[in-house]
Amino acid sequence: MPEPLPRAFYNRPAIEVARALLGTVLVHGTTSGRIVETEAYLGPQSGLEDRAAHSWRGVTPRTRVIFGPPGYAYVYLIYGVYECLNVVAEPKGSAGCVLIRALEPVAGIPRMRSRRGGVPGVERLANGPGKLTLAMGITRRHNGADLTRGRLTIRPPERPEDIRIGVSPRIGIKHCADLPLRFFIEGNRFVSR
DNA sequence: CAATAGATCATCT
DNA sequence: GATGATCTATTGC
Numbered sequence: 001m002p003e004p005l006p007r008a009f010y011n012r013p014a015i016e017v018a019r020a021l022l023g024t025v026l027v028h029g030t031t032s033g034r035i036v037e038t039e040a041y042l043g044p045q046s047g048l049e050d051r052a053a054h055s056w057r058g059v060t061p062r063t064r065v066i067f068g069p070p071g072y073a074y075v076y077l078i079y080g081v082y083e084c085l086n087v088v089a090e091p092k093g094s095a096g097c098v099l100i101r102a103l104e105p106v107a108g109i110p111r112m113r114s115r116r117g118g119v120p121g122v123e124r125l126a127n128g129p130g131k132l133t134l135a136m137g138i139t140r141r142h143n144g145a146d147l148t149r150g151r152l153t154i155r156p157p158e159r160p161e162d163i164r165i166g167v168s169p170r171i172g173i174k175h176c177a178d179l180p181l182r183f184f185i186e187g188n189r190f191v192s193r
Numbered sequence: 194c195a196a197t198a199g200a201t202c203a204t205c206t
Numbered sequence: 207g208a209t210g211a212t213c214t215a216t217t218g219c
Binding site: 081 | 201202205
């Protein structure tokens with residue numbers, strides 16, 4: 001298995017990281033999945049006033065991680081029910097992160113299925129932000145975890161591959177619902193709906 | 194298949 | 207006290 005992506009990979013604008021993450025592999029213990037869908041959330045430095053981003057109002061106890069150094073996990077609870085995994089991008093002091101929205105299961109599929117309550121069909125195992133954290137066993141305990149080492153990492157593909165990147169507005173947000181900040185592998189059937 | 198309701202709580206006002 | 211980067215079950219066609 002390839003080494004984890006280095007910190008430098010994450011030390012650039014969130015949009016670049018969101019695109020570059022497509023095709024890489026999220027690994028947690030014995031389970032892993034290929035990232036096929038991401039969304040970028042921008043900080044004030046983008047000049048875009050991204051009100052959909054948690055970092056929009058500046059540093060708070062929750063958003064501390066997003067303003068920290070790149071290459072760490074930001075995990076939060078949504079609707080009091082599910083948890084979402086983000087990757088922190090951009091240098092320390094600059095807000096910017098990438099929501100992982102969907103995975104193509106690679107290893108440990110039976111384990112993922114049991115964690116998902118036995119849902120049938122590999123396609124439905126991790127094709128959404130709340131589903132993939134469940135399937136991979138990722139929780140708020142991973143908030144602030146270093147993705148360049150340890151049990152939870154992101155690694156390059158085994159072999160270089162040719163993919164087409166699709167772009168669309170982000171899903172499920174109220175503000176800035178027109179910005180084209182969602183990226184996905186064109187034609188991949190594990191992308192969320 | 195499409196539309197809708199409800200679950201449930203950390204965070205910030 | 208309101209809100210939300212979601213998902214599932216259930217309803218109705």
